Amino acid sequence: MAVHRRLGIATGAVLLTVALTGCSGLGRTAVGTVNYEAGTARVVTVSNPVVTGCHRLLPAGAARIENATLIDLIAYRTPDCSGGDTTYIATTLFNNIAPGTQPWRSYRWVH
Secondary structure, eight states, rough: OHHHHHHHHHHHHHHHHHHHHHHTTTTTSSEEEEEEEEEEEEEEEEOBBBBSOOOOTTOBSSEEEEEEEEEEEEEEESTTSSSSSSEETTTOOOOOOOTOOBEEEEEEEOO
């Protein structure tokens, strides 16, 4: 009887660990804000964005991105986080595009 109880407890612990590990990334957010300038003097603030996937900026793109979160990000010139023309923006820093270059159109988290 004691063997069955120990086996049951061990099995339950393993199942609980697997369940918690599988759900741990769901709903995780980058604590803080991402602020960006889109178009003429329009500032957009995104609060506590989720850390998964590609985040599109407004269609006009951004001339400046400020990462006021606790996680570093990578900004892309394409709307789908693809291509090699990127920039790394560490936590609490910002980036301005160079004059005459394409705006940032999306970003993804480094994690």
